[in-house]
Amino acid sequence: MRTVNSPFDTVIKLKKSVIQHGPSSNRIYLMKLHPEDYPDIIPELTGMAETHKYGKIFAKVPSHALDGFLKEGFEKEAVVPGYYAGEDDAMFLGKYLRAERRIVADDVRSMMEQVIALAGEKSTDQPSETTTPPFSIRRLERDDVDALTRLYGSVFASYPFPIFEREYILHTMEEDSIVYYGAFAENRRLVAASSAELNKVGLNAEMTDFATHPDARGHNIALHLLLLMEQDMRERGLHVLYTIARAISTGMNVTFAKAGYEYTGTLVNNTNISGQIENMNVWFKTLK
Known part of the structure; x- marks a missing residue:
């Protein structure tokens, strides 16, 4: 669970939630x-x-709570089957308090549809189990934190959690709530990274925080990172993996499709990432 405050959005307790x-x-x-x-x-x-004049409420809830939220104006946008230790599904819901928040421009919607169509075409491609030289991929450690925050700062103009902050990365590493992975060039420079946010009670993980430096793109590094992450999650005994990917990111949606993930829906105008509020696609995979 990400529990450190970001510079803009804050994680708090409301009642016991x-x-x-x-x-x-x-x-x-x-x-x-x-x-x-x-x-x-x-x-x-x-x-x-x-009170705060927010445009949207985004809720992740078990399926048994779905009807209660729907009755109060929420809409189902996506689902992650088996999210709660295989005993219940997670419903991703949205309630829009401003009419403009639910609007998606025609050109953006067309782009989103093209991305999903392409991802569907690529879903039958078999990913290679080997890393593409000249990159080496491994789990990141404390000594990698400065390089990691620099990489994230160079790739993202904004992000919903404080991945640019050294203290945040160290805190999540130390409590073993988020596991970080990286790809290194021959000169030992970190050129790509990702993370798995663990839900040990629910036996699931969010595969997230993927970033590749522009100089290193075009080598399917994200896919190789994902394969390593999946292997690690299996060894930890987790059952369900999922991601919330930018809906207009061809590379990330295709990566998850190639790795056997299933698309379950889009969270409309949901997350401030890369400098603006964007639509996000939900993908999931059950580990065998």
Whole structure:
């Protein structure tokens, strides 16, 4: 669980549940719903969003809570089957408090549809198990943190969590809540990275924070990082992997399709990433 405050959006407890909120993504994100808070937390989320004039509430909840949220104006946007230790699915819901927040421009929607179509075509491609030279890929350690924050700072104009901050990376490493991976060039320069955010209780992980320096693109490094991450997650006994990828990112959506992930929906105007609020696609995979 990401629990460190970002410069703009903050992770806090609301009742016994965990939310993120702030002006950067202009939303409330219900990250973890505590069973005792349902259903009373629903009007509290709406009231808080109205007070702060947020445009959206994004909620990740178990399927048994779906009807209660739908009755209060939420819409189902995606799902991750088996998210809760294989016993229940995670529903990704959205409630729009501003009409403009649900609007997707025609050219953007066309681009999103093209990305999903291409990803579908590539889903039958078999990924190679070997790393493409001249890059070496491994799990990152404390000594890599400065290089990692520099890489993220060079790739992303903005991000929903403080991956640019050394203290944040170290904190998540030390508590073993997020595992970081990197690809290195022959000169030992970190040129690509990713992370797996662990949910040890739910036996799942979010495969996230992928970044490749422009000089190193075109070598399928993200796919090789993903393969290593999956191997690590299997060894940790996790069952479900998922990602929330930029809907207009051909490379990332194709990468997950090639690795056997299934697309389950799009979170509309959901996340401030790369300098603007973007639509995000949800993909999942059940480990065998």
